Amino acid sequence: MAIELKQQLKMQQTLVMTPQLQQAIKLLQLNQLELVSLVQEELQENPCLDEEDREEATDAEIRDETPESLGEQDRAADSGEASAGDGEEEGRELGALEMASDLSGEESSDAAAESGESDSPTDADKIADVQWDDYMDSHPLTGLEGRAPGDDDGRPSIEATLSRAPNLAEHLSWQIQLSDFDAFEVAIAEWIIGNLDEKGYLIATVEEVAGQANVEAERVTAVLAKVQNLDPVGVAARDLRECLLIQIHANGNMGPWVLSIVEDHIDLLQKRDLKKIARSLEAPIEEVSVAVREIAGLEPRPARAFGGDEPVYIIPDIYVYKVAGEFHIQLNEEGLPRLKINNVYKNVLATDSSSGSESRETKNYVQDKVRAALWLIKSIHQRQRTIYKVTESIIGYQRDFFESGVSSLKPLNLRDVAEDIEMHESTVSRVTTNKYMHTPQGIFELKYFFNSSISRVEGDAVASESVKEEIRKLVASENPSKPLSDQKIVEELKSINIDIARRTVTKYRESLNILSSTKRREVG
Numbered sequence: 001m002a003i004e005l006k007q008q009l010k011m012q013q014t015l016v017m018t019p020q021l022q023q024a025i026k027l028l029q030l031n032q033l034e035l036v037s038l039v040q041e042e043l044q045e046n047p048c049l050d051e052e053d054r055e056e057a058t059d060a061e062i063r064d065e066t067p068e069s070l071g072e073q074d075r076a077a078d079s080g081e082a083s084a085g086d087g088e089e090e091g092r093e094l095g096a097l098e099m100a101s102d103l104s105g106e107e108s109s110d111a112a113a114e115s116g117e118s119d120s121p122t123d124a125d126k127i128a129d130v131q132w133d134d135y136m137d138s139h140p141l142t143g144l145e146g147r148a149p150g151d152d153d154g155r156p157s158i159e160a161t162l163s164r165a166p167n168l169a170e171h172l173s174w175q176i177q178l179s180d181f182d183a184f185e186v187a188i189a190e191w192i193i194g195n196l197d198e199k200g201y202l203i204a205t206v207e208e209v210a211g212q213a214n215v216e217a218e219r220v221t222a223v224l225a226k227v228q229n230l231d232p233v234g235v236a237a238r239d240l241r242e243c244l245l246i247q248i249h250a251n252g253n254m255g256p257w258v259l260s261i262v263e264d265h266i267d268l269l270q271k272r273d274l275k276k277i278a279r280s281l282e283a284p285i286e287e288v289s290v291a292v293r294e295i296a297g298l299e300p301r302p303a304r305a306f307g308g309d310e311p312v313y314i315i316p317d318i319y320v321y322k323v324a325g326e327f328h329i330q331l332n333e334e335g336l337p338r339l340k341i342n343n344v345y346k347n348v349l350a351t352d353s354s355s356g357s358e359s360r361e362t363k364n365y366v367q368d369k370v371r372a373a374l375w376l377i378k379s380i381h382q383r384q385r386t387i388y389k390v391t392e393s394i395i396g397y398q399r400d401f402f403e404s405g406v407s408s409l410k411p412l413n414l415r416d417v418a419e420d421i422e423m424h425e426s427t428v429s430r431v432t433t434n435k436y437m438h439t440p441q442g443i444f445e446l447k448y449f450f451n452s453s454i455s456r457v458e459g460d461a462v463a464s465e466s467v468k469e470e471i472r473k474l475v476a477s478e479n480p481s482k483p484l485s486d487q488k489i490v491e492e493l494k495s496i497n498i499d500i501a502r503r504t505v506t507k508y509r510e511s512l513n514i515l516s517s518t519k520r521r522e523v524g
Contacts, residue, residue: 023376024382027383028383031434032332032334032435033335039337047369049342049373050342051338169193175230184215188209188220188223192223195208197303199304200232201302228246229246233246234246240300248262254291255287256291261277261288261295317331317332318435319332320438320439327395331388340377345370349370389423394412394417397416401449411462412449431446432447432450462498471512472512478520486506489505
């Protein structure tokens with residue numbers, strides 16, 4: 001069969017992701033802070049976008065700015081001649097009135113002074129009446145009046161006053177500089193500090209540090225002993241046993257069995273096999289229990305106070321309030337400017353191209369920017385409406401949760417909400433991504449309300465988060481000397497009409513960071 005080229009027609013449907021559609025999908029995934037940041041960027045890049053003032057000037061502020069003009073407006077309003085125009089027309093009229101007021105302010109003040117019709121003193125009269133000698137005496141120059149350019153109050157900028165807590169390496173280096181370390185030991189100590197992990201343990205051997213610092217291993221061992229006694233005590237230990245022993249020797253007043261347990265039975269201690277420890281030491285189990293409690297007061301991770309992530313402050317995207325028995329939804333629009341199209345560029349498009357006042361390239365550029373600005377405004381409004389509808393649907397399904405709490409949470413999936421608001425599941429998924437809701441029960445991520453279902457012995461299913469909450473309550477109320485095993489938790493849940501397997505209890509217990517029953521047991 002010969003190979004030949006042929007032409008053929010084929011008709012098919014494909015989904016084309018236009019830039020506008022991609023932008024709308026992107027906006028759905030952004031939380032409130034990210035949306036504010038994106039809008040600010042668009043305001044800087046798109047000259048056709050403009051920001052509306054959310055707060056209108058009060059009558060008193062307008063009266064202070066344009067007293068003569070406002071007086072004429074008030075008189076016209078009293079006589080029924082004033083008309084209620086839109087905000088933009090009022091703004092243009094006010095601007096024209098202010099300009100006219102500025103141009104004629106000097107002449108009107110002179111005329112008023114000659115005619116004697118003005119009762120209120122002018123600014124010049126007020127300045128002339130000030131007793132400058134008394135003012136200077138009451139506000140003496142202190143030498144602190146120098147101000148940086150552009151700084152109204154003379155205070156340093158916020159960037160110059162920001163600070164942070166020192167990390168472990170900085171804390172140890174500061175102590176080394178104040179201790180009796182010579183220059184040679186300081187260099188070795190810096191190598192030791194550089195080999196500490198996030199827990200405060202030394203992850204390199206003495207020989208490796210000696211090779212890095214190009215010194216003998218004996219010198220590194222001597223410097224390491226001095227570093228381990230810095231604050232926090234036990235830092236730079238090579239394992240848990242050494243860390244606890246350093247703290248025990250530094251304390252000096254612990255029980256008689258503490259040192260023996262850590263030195264010889266650290267593995268049994270981690271398993272909390274107190275009976276076997278008592279048999280090995282030939283000691284009463286009550287005394288062993290007291291010693292174990294003392295050991296529990298030591299710090300297994302010396303760098304705990306210097307590690308960990310910075311706290312994350314959550315700003316809710318949605319607020320839900322209960323008023324008169326009904327839940328009301330309010331979207332968080334703090335910092336989000338109201339957008340509009342700049343009137344200057346509107347006029348560019350409105351002019352006749354045949355007049356030649358604007359080039360065709362200019363009009364095309366402005367038209368593209370205006371179209372992009374309009375689509376952004378439309379996408380933001382659509383995003384807000386979609387979030388509102390999804391939140392309203394969640395409240396409808398999870399009303400018992402908003403009334404009573406986590407124990408009343410119901411099973412819910414994306415399909416339920418998507419069918420309720422007649423949208424696709426992917427849209428609901430994007431709306432619920434990285435967004436938080438402030439409720440009467442606390443602040444929760446939107447995805448928190450979507451749970452898998454757990455069967456009950458009798459009746460409807462229950463949400464997985466409700467089961468986790470029940471497990472947490474059972475463990476919190478258990479007898480510490482006889483903690484509940486996973487199988488016992490299964491039986492307790494069955495008694496409250498929740499049918500769940502033991503392996504599921506184990507999975508939920510581990511997700512709640514709850515230890516097993518053997519490690520939760522307390523003796524004595």
